[in-house]
Every structure is written in structure tokens, then in C-alpha cells.
Amino acid sequence: MIQLRNMTYVLRRINLDIQEGEFITVMGPSGSGKSTLLSIIGMLDDSWAGEFYFLENEVHKLDRKKRSDLNRKHIGFVFQSYHLLDNLTVYENLDVPLSYRNISRSQRASMVAEILDRFQIVGKKDLFPSQLSGGQQQLVGVARAVVGNPKLILADEPTGNLHSSQAKEIMELFKKLNEEGTTIIQVTHSEVNASYGNRTIQLFDGWITSDPANPQTSTPSVVAR
Amino acid sequence: METLLQDVRYGFRMLRKSPGFTAVAVITLALGIGANTAMFSVINSVLLRSLPFPDSGRLMVVWKTMSNGTPNAFSTPAFLEMRQQGDILAHMGAFSNASFNLAGKDVPERITGGKVNYELFSVLGVQPVLGRMFSAGEDQPGAGRVVILSHALWKTRFASQPDISGSTVSLDGAPYTVVGVMPRGFHVLADKELFWVPLQLESANAQASARSVHWLFAFIRLAPGTSQQQVQTVLDTIAARLKAQDPTGEGGFGVTLQSIREFNVGNVKPALLLLMGAVAFVLLIACSNVANLLLARGTMRRREISIRTALGAARIRVILQLLTESVLLSIMGGVLGVGLAWAALQVLLAIHPSSIPSVETITIDAAVLAYTALLCGVVGILFGVAPALEASHVNVGDALKEGTRGSSGGFGKHRVVLVITETALASILLIGAGLSLKSLWRTENVDPGFNPTGEMTFRISAPPSFAGERIPLFYQQVLERMRALPGVQSAVLARNLPMSGGDPSMPIAIEGTPPPPSQIPIVTRLRAIGPDYFSGLQISLLGGREFTDHDTAAAPKVAIVSESLAKLYWPKENALGKRLKPELTGGEWYTVIGVAADVRHWAADVTDVEPTAYYPHTQLPEAFLPLLEGSMSIAVRSSNAAGLLSSIRAAVASVDSTVPVYDVQGMEEMVADSGSLRRFDMWLIGAFAGLALALAAVGVYGVMAYSISQRTREIGIRIALGAQRQSVLRLIMGQGARLAVAGVVVGLVGAFALTRLMESLLFGVSPRDFGTFSIVPGIVLVMILVGCFIPALRATKLDPVVALRDE
Known part of the structure; x- marks a missing residue:
């Protein structure tokens, strides 16, 4: 699904292969490049050099618009701070990503209704984010990421602002989504969260220092000391 | 469309969530848009709104070009000569101001209107709403007296009688048959016109008018598809032909065309356009302010915009959403601005200067609202585009990182x-x-050259039945009654007092000075005045004496010249005793008996004073008198000018009870008006x-x-x-x-x-x-x-x- 070859700039000669259906965890200390890697895979960050293949597309050869099209069609985001739009209701927040696609209003309404039902937040559809708890907000955040049926969900410390029971609920949700076929890449500091995934990649100073799928990963001595 | 509606809905919500920002932006824009709406209302009414003539863009005022190159109205001979040249000039319409005493009340009412030739209404393209236009025969000498009424006069004085045609009204004591009523708002030169009578140019009286009396305004209508420039070229060709036939004749100087709109508003146009420029500047400044606010707000909205981008919003979509918000702001500013403009117009209408034409028609109409709507759209994009471009240019990754500072x-x-x-x-x-x-x-x-303090002015006309010596005698009697009123310090008589209207410009001959080789005559302003004029108006007499009651028609002809005229023609000599002659039919030599200080006759703010020759109104050639003494102005100075009016009316009535007093105005007010x-x-x-x-x-x-x-x-x-x-x-x-x-x-x-x-x-x-x-x-x-x-x-x-x- 995803292939990164000699990805450099903030990252250092990253080579990474991700198959469809995987649940990847990216770990590493602050400043190691976790969020940057996520932004690059999510096609929000253009500051890189190298080769990037996504679903048969040569992303490194695409212009910004085409990258945005790919992002819009196949990728959903979940953020640590939820990043719901404060002035929109839950319903409208779920509608926002669909409104950026060429989807009719009635179809959008049907998709949002389905996701509200699936996430059991129908009763909260007219509330604003400020009227929800942190866990509820992140639930909406995940619902928003899923509403467009993405092939890939990128989650940047999705439980960072939640207490443990809420975090567990969200992680169970990710696991379920993954089991239903959605590829998930999460960035986390939590070993517990990492345990929900099936592959953990370690980053340090922009280098991949550990990747179970690629034991030959070269690590410069200065990093590996 | 659906996306737009969604953006509008979100936009409103965003603005409602920031009431402080919204209020400041809307008020700022309202001030800018309101000022523009108010000024455009003025421009629309004064400069743009169609005149009361169909297809008025093709209507032209025709000016006689004078020997010194300046445009002027036509004299009767010049008009007839020009009309004989055929082509488009053959059907030239003519108009001259006229005023009559309209009988019907205890004291007749003085009403102003116009004398028009048969062709004029056809040229203007306007039909009466009742009755008919004049026939060709009615414009001939000796034809019966007929009149067409204005809609306003028909409504106010004749109760909108539907069968008014055929009835008789008394003008200057003579019966006139009403043949028609013109549409509401119709006028030729001024909206004070209440009637029109045939001009009868070929009549003996009109024919007698001197070549130097320029009293006819001429009009033509351009044929469809013909430009003003094309017709001007034809007219220039005619002038060249006339010049070849008679190198010294005035026909060779030709005529000049001016669009009727330019004629009506030419004097106020530069000032209005300047003010429109000023409000455009105000609006640009308001836009700059709101743009700055939006730039700041854009920084605060980085997170929201980044989220939208991360969720798949293309940059153009973000820009369009932000522009929707800015256009919403400008629409709200526009709505409030229209309210402000309305209030500003009420003030403007209360204090407007009389020199702005059609000022009473200034209103916020559909055209103004359309302009404001367009302005809102343009302004919304103008101040919104830079902030939208900047705000939409986000590094999503950075903006969404936790703890990122602005x-x-x-x-x-x-x-x-x-x-x-x-x-x-x-x-x-x-x-x-x-x-x-x-x-x-x-x-x-600026010293206007006279003292307007305490001067009350009005006009009167000698009864129409008077002729010959009875006319000056009538004015003399009125003047004497004025002077006898309690509290009156002086009373003077003139054809036109300072600030009250135009006197003819008149070529003069200077004794002992040969005509200039270029055939350009010496032109001065001709003023007909009564005795004690200079002392009454406190105009300095620099030498000699002023006119007295003894300067009658039978006495030796005398004149007083202005200082500028004396300096122009007798720069190193004493003008007293020199002689000059107005170039009009029956003109004689007049001896200069006095030199007076220059007076700013039209307004205080003119740079050049006009060389002026004053003549006793009793001594002007008889042929000139019908034009000159149609009405006269009187200025009465007293310590209580305002309370004097009833005494003035009574005094005039004691001379002749049928003579109305009209155009009553304080001279200080007239001076103020001239600079308004x-x-x-x-x-x-x-x-x-x-x-x-x-x-x-x-x-x-x-x-x-x-x-x-x-x-x-x-x-x-x-x-x-x-x-x-x-x-x-x-x-x-x-x-x-x-x-x-x-x-x-x-x-x-x-x-x-x-x-x-x-x-x-x-x-x-x-x-x-x-x-x-x-x-x-x-x-x-x-x-x-x-x-x-x-x-x-x-x-x-x-x-x-x-x-x-x-x-």
C-alpha cells in the first residue's frame, strides 16, 4: 500500500513498506520525526525528497493538487487534540470532509447518519465540541476520520489527552476498524496503545532504528551507540 | 450553489461567534460604503439620471461662437442666419426665458417660463400630456396668444382640470388660450419654468433686437448614428463657407455643440467627481482596516484552516469560504451603510447649495441600491483576498502540532x-x-466691492401696459416710496444687482481708439442702474460722480466705468470725460462721468473681475428697453431688513396694486449662496x-x-x-x-x-x-x-x- 524509498530531509534515508490491513505503531522520543512521517504519509507535508508510492501512485511525481486529491479520497486523520471545528456541530464536523468531495448532499446526509449510528452518537449530533467530554470529542474525531471510508487512518497520539478508560475505548475502536480492513498508522508514546498494533517502528533523530518487517534497517553508529 | 449556501451559513455563524470583530468591521465598512452610497446618490441624481427628454444623449445645446472664441447665446439675427444654412440647423429649436404676471389672485403672481419656437418641442421630443403642441402658425407674428402650462402650474393653480385646453388665462393682463399641459417634471432650462408661449421670432419686436443682444438658447437633436464630432465638423464647414462669403461677418465664427447634460451639470461636475474620489479614498482606508483585522483573524484561525486542509479542503475552497465571510461582512456593512447614507442625505438636503441642480430629486433609488450591492461584492473581495490568500497558505503539519505558538x-x-x-x-x-x-x-x-449688510432685494416689473417714459417713471416712484419707508437708509435700482443674475456682455467702441485689427471687439459687461446706486450699495466711487435723477433720457448720455475697464482702455489717462459707445441698435456716445471700484458681480470667488460699464437705465436705446426692463431689481438697506417686507409690498401696491413683488431675498444670503x-x-x-x-x-x-x-x-x-x-x-x-x-x-x-x-x-x-x-x-x-x-x-x-x- 505504501512504499517510502530513501525519504530524506527532516527524515533520514527512510525506507518503509506498509501493506494494506496493517496496524502500525510509530514510536520514538520527541523530535524523532514521528509526526513528520505521519504528515508526509498523509500528504500534508511536501518538504521531503525521495520516492513515495501510495496505492500504485507515484506520489513524488504528483503535484500538490493531485496529492490533495489522494489525501481526500483515501486518508482519514485523528489528532491528539481532536481538532474538531469549534463552531460546527457534531453533525457538521462529520460532514466537513465529505463536503470537500464530490458527493451529493443526500448521499452525505446518509453517510453521516450511518456513522452517527455506528459510533452511537446520534443523540449528540447537534451539540458543539465544547459541550462534549474529551473522550466524546475524540470519538467524534475518529468518526470524522472514518466517515469517508478511508483506506488509511493516520492517528497522531490519539489518546494523548484522554484518561485510561477513554483511551481504551478509542483503541478498541481502532482495532475494530483495522479488523474491518482499514490500515492504521498511529504515533504514540504508550506501550499499551502500541500493543493494539501488529508492527511497531522506532524512530530516532529522523532515522528508523527498528522495524520488525525490515530487520536489516541500517542505523548509523552515532545513533545506535 | 449548495457549497455557497453552506459557506454562507458557516460564515454567519463565525461572525456571530466574534461579535466584537464583526461589529468593528461592519461599522468601519458601513462608514466607507455609506459615504460612497450617499455620494453616488448625488452623482446619480445630478449627473446620471436621465433628463426629462427621450434619448437625451442626442440633444445638443448650440452656442454661437463669439469673435473672441467664447460660446454665447444667439442674437435673433445670428439665429435666423444660422438656421438659413440648412442641414441640421434648419430645424434648430430656440428658447428664451420669460416671465409674466399671472392674474387670478388679489395681486397677480409673477411666474417664470419660456418663449419657444415651433421646432423646440419636436427637437426635445416631448409631447404634452393634455392638448397639443404649438402649431407652426402660432409661432408667426400676429398669431393669437396661446400658452402651454407646466404640470406643476396646471396642478396647483388649475386643480388639474382635465378640460383645461381651450380655457383662457391672463398673462401680463392679456388673455392667452391654453392649448396643452406638459408632462410632470418637464422643463427646458430650469425646473422653475411654469409655462411656455410661442417665441414668434420674426415679429417686429424680436427682429428689432440688436445683434449684440444674445438671448436665445438653441437646441438640435443629433440623428441616430451621428456623433457630436461629426455634426461639429459639418457646422465648422458651414462656418468656413460663411467666412469665405463675408470675412468680417460673425457667421464665420461658427457655432459650438454641447450636450444638454454637460450644459446642465458642467459647473458642478468637477466638484462632485472630486468628492466621489474622496469617498473612494475613505472606502479604501476602511478596506485596509478590515483587511488588517482579517489578517489578524486569519492568524488566529490557522488551526481551523489547517484542520479543514487536513480533512481534504483544497486551497481554493478555503479561499472561497474566507471570501464568502468577507463578502458577508461587506453586505452587512452595506446594509448599515445605506442607513447611514440615508441619514447623511437628509442632512445634505437640508444644507445643500442652490447651485447643485436637481438636488431635490436626490434619493436612494434602485440604481443606487444596485451600485451599493455591486460595491459590497467588490469591496468584500478587495479587502478579503489578501487575508484569504495568507490565511489559506498554512503548513498543516506545523499548525496542527501540539503547543505551536503563533x-x-x-x-x-x-x-x-x-x-x-x-x-x-x-x-x-x-x-x-x-x-x-x-x-x-x-x-x-475677499472684498466683493459692495456691502450686502442689511440689504433686502426683490424684483418688480412695470405693468405690461406701460410704455415709453411711463416705465422709468414707475420705477422712480417705487424707489421714492422705498426711501420714504421708516428705517430705510437707501434704496437702489438696477437691472441686475450683484449676485442676482447676468447682464449682457456688450461690445463697446472707445472714442479715439481704432477697432483692433483682428476685428475682435472690446467686450464689456453692460449694467443698467438707477440713481445713487454706488452710495446705496456702498461701492467706492474712485472719481467723478454717480447718476442722479437728472440723468434722464433727455439729458446728455453719461456712463460710469469700473476701475478695471478704465485701466484697460485708459491706463495712463483719466477716464473721466472720455467717451464710449455700446454697439447696439441706436447706440450713442456716452461720456464717462465716474469711475467705480470693481465689484465681484457673480460671486466672491472669481479671480477675474469683468470690465464693466454702467449706464442710467433711462438712457439706454429704446430698442433695448423691452429686454432690459422686463423686470428690475431693487435693494433696500435698513436696520431691520427682515421686518421690511410687508412695508415694501404695501409701498409697491400704493404705486400700482397690480404689480407683484417677487424674488425677495436678503443680499447677505445671496452672497452666502454664491459661495455655497x-x-x-x-x-x-x-x-x-x-x-x-x-x-x-x-x-x-x-x-x-x-x-x-x-x-x-x-x-x-x-x-x-x-x-x-x-x-x-x-x-x-x-x-x-x-x-x-x-x-x-x-x-x-x-x-x-x-x-x-x-x-x-x-x-x-x-x-x-x-x-x-x-x-x-x-x-x-x-x-x-x-x-x-x-x-x-x-x-x-x-x-x-x-x-x-x-x-
Whole structure:
């Protein structure tokens, strides 16, 4: 699904292969490049050099618009701070990503209704984010990421602002989504969260220092000391 | 469409969530859009709205070109000669002002109207709403007396009688048959016209008019598809032909065309366009302010925009959403602005100068609303596009990282450009206002050459049945009765008093001076006056004597010349005793018996006084009298001019009870009226400049306050590191001052280039007046620095601990 070859700039000669259906965890200390890697895979960050293949597309050869099209069609985001739009209701927040696609209003309404039902937040559809708890907000955040049926969900410390029971609920949700076929890449500091995934990649100073799928990963001595 | 509706809905919600921002932006825009709407209402009514003639763009006023190249009305012989040239001139319409006593009340009412030839209504393309137009026969000498009424006269004096045609009205004591009523609002030259009668140009009286009496306004209608330039070329060809036939004849000087709209509004057009330019500047400054607010708001909305981008919003989509919000703001500003414009127009209508034509029709109509709607759209995009472009240009990854701070330090290049722009615009406007103010001050201090204090003026006309010596006798009797009224210090008589109307310009011959080789005659203003005119109006007599009751028709012909005329023709000699002759039928030699100081007859703010010759009204050639003495003005000076009117009416009635007193006006009021357009311009441009300066200062305040809010941490660190409060103040003020100086310099350059456009509107002041260009930048700098000072002072009071926690 995803292939990164000699990805450099903030990252250092990253080579990474991700198959469809995987649940990847990216770990590493602050400043190691976790969020940057996520932004690059999510096609929000253009500051890189190298080769990037996504679903048969040569992303490194695409212009910004085409990258945005790919992002819009196949990728959903979940953020640590939820990043719901404060002035929109839950319903409208779920509608926002669909409104950026060429989807009719009635179809959008049907998709949002389905996701509200699936996430059991129908009763909260007219509330604003400020009227929800942190866990509820992140639930909406995940619902928003899923509403467009993405092939890939990128989650940047999705439980960072939640207490443990809420975090567990969200992680169970990710696991379920993954089991239903959605590829998930999460960035986390939590070993517990990492345990929900099936592959953990370690980053340090922009280098991949550990990747179970690629034991030959070269690590410069200065990093590996 | 659905996307637009969604953006509009979200836009409204975003604006509602920030009531402070929305209120400031909407009020700022309302001031700018309101000023523009009000000014456009004036322009629309005065300059753009169609005249009461169909296809008025093809209607032309035809001017006789004088020997000195200036355009003038036609004399009867010149009009007839020109009409004989055929082509488009064969059907030239003619109009002359007329006034009659309309009987029907105890004292007849003096009404003004026009004499028109048979062709005029056809040229104008207007049909009566009742009855018919004049027939060709009715425009011939000896035809029966007929009249067409204005809609207003028909309504007010004849109760809109549907069967008015065929009935008789009494004008100047003679019966006239009403043949028609013109549509509402129709007039030829002035909206005071209440009737029209046939001109009967070929009549003996009209024929007798001298070639030098220019009293006919001529009109033609261009054929469809023909341009003014094409017809002017034809007319020039005719003039060349006439010149070849008679090299000394006046036909060779030709005629000049002027569109009827230009004729109507030509004098106020430059002032109105200047004011429209001023409000455009105000609007641009308002736009700069709101753009600055949006730039600041864009920074605060980085997170929201980043989320939208991360969720798949294309940049154009984000830009369109932000532009939707800015257009919503401008629409709200427009709605409030229309309200402000309406209120401003009520004030304007209350204080308007009489010199603005059609001022009573100024209103906010569909055209004005359409203009405002268009303006809202353009303005919304204008002030929204830079902030939208900047706000949509986000690095999503950075913006969504946790704990990311806003940018710090500096203003951003967009803000710098906006602040410099609005400061420059305010400087230009303020310099324009300064020049206007100085010009007005100069005007108010010009000595008009006479003393209007306590003068009450009015017009009367000798009864139409009077002829010959009875006419001057009638005026003499009235004058004597005036002088006998209690409290009256003086009473004078003139065909036209200063500030009250145009006297004919008249070529004169100077005894002993051969005609100039160019055949260009010596033209002076001819004024017919009564005895004791100069002492009554307190015009200085520089030599000789003034006219007395003894200067009758039978007495030796005498004249008084103005100082400028005396200097022009007898520069090194005493004018007294010299002789001159007005070039009109029956003109004789007049001996100069006095030299009077120059009088600014039309208005105080004219740079050149006209060389003038005064003649006793009793001594002008008889052929001239019907034109000259149709009515006369009288000025009565007393210590209680306002309470004098009833006594004046009674005194006139005691001479002849059928003679109405009309056009009653205080002379001080007339002097004030003569400068009212300039005063009006000055107040408006001053108000706009003040508004612009206030907006610019508020704009700078906003930018500085925003900049400081973004630099809280930096300033906190500086203070924590030991910076003195004064150095923080200096730092902030220094930045503001640099922007202000840059804006003022750009403004000075702009003003230097633009103020020459005001040249025709200024009096006694150069468009690059050094004083104005020196003082105004100082005022702008002070205002801008005041705008900087408040946020700067706030910055010095930052608690470093709190500021650093802000991180």
C-alpha cells in the first residue's frame, strides 16, 4: 500500500513498506520525526525528497493538487487534540470532509447518519465540541476520520489527552476498524496503545532504528551507540 | 450553489461567534460604503439620471461662437442666419426665458417660463400630456396668444382640470388660450419654468433686437448614428463657407455643440467627481482596516484552516469560504451603510447649495441600491483576498502540532503595505481638505466691492401696459416710496444687482481708439442702474460722480466705468470725460462721468473681475428697453431688513396694486449662496478627510495592538532581561513612526500628483500650497503616533511572568 524509498530531509534515508490491513505503531522520543512521517504519509507535508508510492501512485511525481486529491479520497486523520471545528456541530464536523468531495448532499446526509449510528452518537449530533467530554470529542474525531471510508487512518497520539478508560475505548475502536480492513498508522508514546498494533517502528533523530518487517534497517553508529 | 449556501451559513455563524470583530468591521465598512452610497446618490441624481427628454444623449445645446472664441447665446439675427444654412440647423429649436404676471389672485403672481419656437418641442421630443403642441402658425407674428402650462402650474393653480385646453388665462393682463399641459417634471432650462408661449421670432419686436443682444438658447437633436464630432465638423464647414462669403461677418465664427447634460451639470461636475474620489479614498482606508483585522483573524484561525486542509479542503475552497465571510461582512456593512447614507442625505438636503441642480430629486433609488450591492461584492473581495490568500497558505503539519505558538515579531508584509497605504490615502485626502479650507478662507475674506449688510432685494416689473417714459417713471416712484419707508437708509435700482443674475456682455467702441485689427471687439459687461446706486450699495466711487435723477433720457448720455475697464482702455489717462459707445441698435456716445471700484458681480470667488460699464437705465436705446426692463431689481438697506417686507409690498401696491413683488431675498444670503457650492465641497471633503484620518489612526492602532499581542513573549523576555519601560515604548513607537513616515511620504507624492485635479475648484491657493503640504503631514504623523501610543503604553505594563506563561 505504501512504499517510502530513501525519504530524506527532516527524515533520514527512510525506507518503509506498509501493506494494506496493517496496524502500525510509530514510536520514538520527541523530535524523532514521528509526526513528520505521519504528515508526509498523509500528504500534508511536501518538504521531503525521495520516492513515495501510495496505492500504485507515484506520489513524488504528483503535484500538490493531485496529492490533495489522494489525501481526500483515501486518508482519514485523528489528532491528539481532536481538532474538531469549534463552531460546527457534531453533525457538521462529520460532514466537513465529505463536503470537500464530490458527493451529493443526500448521499452525505446518509453517510453521516450511518456513522452517527455506528459510533452511537446520534443523540449528540447537534451539540458543539465544547459541550462534549474529551473522550466524546475524540470519538467524534475518529468518526470524522472514518466517515469517508478511508483506506488509511493516520492517528497522531490519539489518546494523548484522554484518561485510561477513554483511551481504551478509542483503541478498541481502532482495532475494530483495522479488523474491518482499514490500515492504521498511529504515533504514540504508550506501550499499551502500541500493543493494539501488529508492527511497531522506532524512530530516532529522523532515522528508523527498528522495524520488525525490515530487520536489516541500517542505523548509523552515532545513533545506535 | 449548495457549497455557497453552506459557506454562507458557516460564515454567519463565525461572525456571530466574534461579535466584537464583526461589529468593528461592519461599522468601519458601513462608514466607507455609506459615504460612497450617499455620494453616488448625488452623482446619480445630478449627473446620471436621465433628463426629462427621450434619448437625451442626442440633444445638443448650440452656442454661437463669439469673435473672441467664447460660446454665447444667439442674437435673433445670428439665429435666423444660422438656421438659413440648412442641414441640421434648419430645424434648430430656440428658447428664451420669460416671465409674466399671472392674474387670478388679489395681486397677480409673477411666474417664470419660456418663449419657444415651433421646432423646440419636436427637437426635445416631448409631447404634452393634455392638448397639443404649438402649431407652426402660432409661432408667426400676429398669431393669437396661446400658452402651454407646466404640470406643476396646471396642478396647483388649475386643480388639474382635465378640460383645461381651450380655457383662457391672463398673462401680463392679456388673455392667452391654453392649448396643452406638459408632462410632470418637464422643463427646458430650469425646473422653475411654469409655462411656455410661442417665441414668434420674426415679429417686429424680436427682429428689432440688436445683434449684440444674445438671448436665445438653441437646441438640435443629433440623428441616430451621428456623433457630436461629426455634426461639429459639418457646422465648422458651414462656418468656413460663411467666412469665405463675408470675412468680417460673425457667421464665420461658427457655432459650438454641447450636450444638454454637460450644459446642465458642467459647473458642478468637477466638484462632485472630486468628492466621489474622496469617498473612494475613505472606502479604501476602511478596506485596509478590515483587511488588517482579517489578517489578524486569519492568524488566529490557522488551526481551523489547517484542520479543514487536513480533512481534504483544497486551497481554493478555503479561499472561497474566507471570501464568502468577507463578502458577508461587506453586505452587512452595506446594509448599515445605506442607513447611514440615508441619514447623511437628509442632512445634505437640508444644507445643500442652490447651485447643485436637481438636488431635490436626490434619493436612494434602485440604481443606487444596485451600485451599493455591486460595491459590497467588490469591496468584500478587495479587502478579503489578501487575508484569504495568507490565511489559506498554512503548513498543516506545523499548525496542527501540539503547543505551536503563533508567529512572533514584525507586522507581516501585507500589514505593512496596508498601513502605509491607508496613511498615504489619509494624507492625500487631508491635504485636499486643507487646500479646500484655505481656499474657502480666502473666499470668505475677499472684498466683493459692495456691502450686502442689511440689504433686502426683490424684483418688480412695470405693468405690461406701460410704455415709453411711463416705465422709468414707475420705477422712480417705487424707489421714492422705498426711501420714504421708516428705517430705510437707501434704496437702489438696477437691472441686475450683484449676485442676482447676468447682464449682457456688450461690445463697446472707445472714442479715439481704432477697432483692433483682428476685428475682435472690446467686450464689456453692460449694467443698467438707477440713481445713487454706488452710495446705496456702498461701492467706492474712485472719481467723478454717480447718476442722479437728472440723468434722464433727455439729458446728455453719461456712463460710469469700473476701475478695471478704465485701466484697460485708459491706463495712463483719466477716464473721466472720455467717451464710449455700446454697439447696439441706436447706440450713442456716452461720456464717462465716474469711475467705480470693481465689484465681484457673480460671486466672491472669481479671480477675474469683468470690465464693466454702467449706464442710467433711462438712457439706454429704446430698442433695448423691452429686454432690459422686463423686470428690475431693487435693494433696500435698513436696520431691520427682515421686518421690511410687508412695508415694501404695501409701498409697491400704493404705486400700482397690480404689480407683484417677487424674488425677495436678503443680499447677505445671496452672497452666502454664491459661495455655497465651495463651502459645501469644503465641509464634505473636510468631513471625509477627518473620517479617513480617524480610520487610519484606528487601523494603525489595530495593527500595533495585534503586533504587540503576537510579541507578548518577546516583550516579556526583554523586560525580564532588564529592558526599561521607556525602551519598550521607544521600540514600539519607533516601529509605528517608521510606518507613519513611510505612509506620509507616499501620501505627499500622491497629493503632489493629484491635487492639480482640484485646481479649478481652488481660489487664491496653489494646488501645491507649501503651507498645506507642510502642516498636514505633521497632523497625520501626530494622529498615527497617538494610534500607536495606546498599545505601546500597554506593552510597557506587561508583567514578564504572565507574558512568559503566555507561551
